[in-house]
Amino acid sequence: MDDRLLPLEGIRNFRDYGGYVGADGRPVQRGMLWRSGHHCEATPGDLERVHALGLATVFDLRGDSERALYPCLRHREFAAEVRFEPGETAGLSGAAAHEAAGQGVRTGEEARQAMIRLNQGMPWRPVLMATLKLHFAELAAPAGPSLLHCVAGKDRTGLACALTHHVLGVHPDDAMADYLLTNAAIDVDERVRVNGEALRERYGAEMDDAAVRALISVAPEYLGTALAAIRQRHGTLDAYLGEVLGVGAAEASAIRAALLE
Numbered sequence: 001m002d003d004r005l006l007p008l009e010g011i012r013n014f015r016d017y018g019g020y021v022g023a024d025g026r027p028v029q030r031g032m033l034w035r036s037g038h039h040c041e042a043t044p045g046d047l048e049r050v051h052a053l054g055l056a057t058v059f060d061l062r063g064d065s066e067r068a069l070y071p072c073l074r075h076r077e078f079a080a081e082v083r084f085e086p087g088e089t090a091g092l093s094g095a096a097a098h099e100a101a102g103q104g105v106r107t108g109e110e111a112r113q114a115m116i117r118l119n120q121g122m123p124w125r126p127v128l129m130a131t132l133k134l135h136f137a138e139l140a141a142p143a144g145p146s147l148l149h150c151v152a153g154k155d156r157t158g159l160a161c162a163l164t165h166h167v168l169g170v171h172p173d174d175a176m177a178d179y180l181l182t183n184a185a186i187d188v189d190e191r192v193r194v195n196g197e198a199l200r201e202r203y204g205a206e207m208d209d210a211a212v213r214a215l216i217s218v219a220p221e222y223l224g225t226a227l228a229a230i231r232q233r234h235g236t237l238d239a240y241l242g243e244v245l246g247v248g249a250a251e252a253s254a255i256r257a258a259l260l261e
Helices: 044-051 064-069 108-124 126-139 156-167 172-180 188-203 209-216 220-234 237-245 249-259
Strands: 033-036 057-060 081-083 146-149
Touching: 033 156, 057 126, 081 126, 108 126, 108 156, 108 209, 108 220, 108 237, 126 146, 126 156, 126 237, 126 249, 146 156, 156 172, 156 220, 156 237, 156 249, 172 220, 188 209, 220 237, 237 249
Parallel strands: 033 146, 057 081, 057 146
Antiparallel strands: none
């Protein structure tokens, strides 16, 4: 974890998701694939550290209303291309995906079930998938390091990174381990306090801490549900990638050639 996480003050969950063993035993390059939450609370020091990564492309998986409410701060010499499909991706205007899932939730188990339902439908959210098409097209011939991010960097970003790992031939256990690193990358107790205030203001004081924790963290069954739903509808992840995201055998081969050592 220590060599993946970029320790920042105002940007949460910023980490390198390369480095795992991919197809044919070849490692995924480090320093080329980054993931994070939003950057609207970035400090000047954070912006300097992110600038030093040399990002060429940023894929913003948020919706238009999230971008308007939480505009990302940029380094004075920021030159990366920010790419996204216009529209909404979270299901509730101005809310992150996990925040939208909190509607009507009171207990930890209710929140867990809400997150499972969220992930079950996420692979077919049209605007999100359109942005992922842009992401995979770029990976086939990258101009340099890229960053995937949403608000918390865990649900929409988590699915995107898991699919990227699959294309690169990363073992599913490693892909899941990377997904679960969110729980170590953020201060969960602090996020329960901060997010709890906002969620209770939105949905009511009856929401307990266990519910907030289930919404702001990740669990194996969240990502597992999304991947199982893909297999149920398309048969395989590869079929989904080809049919929905335009990543067929030729595109996958090009991505591997570009990003595996």
